[in-house]
Amino acid sequence: MRPLIGITGPDRGGLAAWLAAAWAVRRAGGRPLRLRPGRPREGVALDGLIVGGGADVSGLLHPDPPDAASASVHVARPWRRWLPLLLAPLLYLLRRALSTLRSPSPDPDRDRLEQRLLDACLAEGRPVLGICRGAQLLNVVRGGRLHRDLADFYVETPQLRTLLPQKTVDITADSRLAQILGRRRCRVNALHRQAIASLGEGLVVSAREANRVIQAVEDPAQTFVIGVQWHPEYLPQRPEQRALFAALVAAAAGSPPT
Secondary structure (H helix, E strand, O other), X not given: OOOEEEEXXXXXXXXXXXXXXXXXXXXXXXXXXXXXXXXXXXXXXXXEEEEOOOOOOOOOOOOOOOOOOOOOOOOOOOHHHXXXXXXHHXXXXXXXXXXXXXXXXXXXXXXXXXXXXXXXXXXXXXXXXXXXXXXXXXXXXXXXXXXXOOHHHHOOOOOOOEEEEEEEEEEOOOOHHHHHHOOOEEXXXXXXXXXXXXXXXXXXXXXXXXXOOEEEEEOOOOOXXXXXXXXXXXXXXXXXXXXXXXXXXXXXXXXXXX
C-alpha cells in the first residue's frame, strides 16, 4: 500500500497549497491526507508528515532572538530576470482564487495541532518535510528562534515575494538536501516574512541565500527531517523540487535513502 502522508493546513483557506502538495505527493507515489485544526484525524497512523505554509508561527511559541542584527549583500540582477516577475501577479491571483479565505495570523489552534504532530513524528522517527512556516515551526519545536521580520536583510536587494523561482539559494555540499536535489545551487520562490534566526536542537543549516538568511535545515541524525523556506509544491515544473517529495514518500515507505 502506498504510504499515507499527512499535510497540514488551516481551517479557512489554504486550498491552493493543499491541492498543490497533494498532487506532488500523489505523483511521488504517496496518499495525501489533509489535516486541519477542525479535522485533525486523530488516531490515523501516518507514514510521513508535511507541515505546510501559511500564517506566521505564533509569537507565544518563540521569543524574539537575542541578536536580530542583520547584514545585506548586494546581488546583481540582470534585466532579463525582471521579466518573469511580471507574471507573478497572475499566479498570485490564481493562488488567491483557490485559497478562498485567508487564514488568520497567527493561528494558535493550528500551531498546537502541528506541534503535536511534529512531536509524535520526530519521537517515532517518521519522515517530516516542513514547508516555509513548517520549517520555522520545526525549528521552534526543537527549541530554536525566529526572525519575526526579514526586512532589514533586504536593504540593498529586493525582498522578493513571488511564486516564480526567482531567488537563488546555495545548498550545503554534504547535506541530505544536496543529495536529494542533486545540485549545490537552485532557484526557488519566496512567500515568507519570517525565517530561522537560531537553530533548534539537532538541526543544521542545509541552504542559505546570499545575505545569509537560512533557507533550509535538516536533522542529519534522522533519515528524513527537512525544512525548506520556499514552497516546492508550487514548483512542479522543477525536477529537483519533485525529487524532494519523492524522497519523502520513499522514506515513508521504508525504501533505502536515495
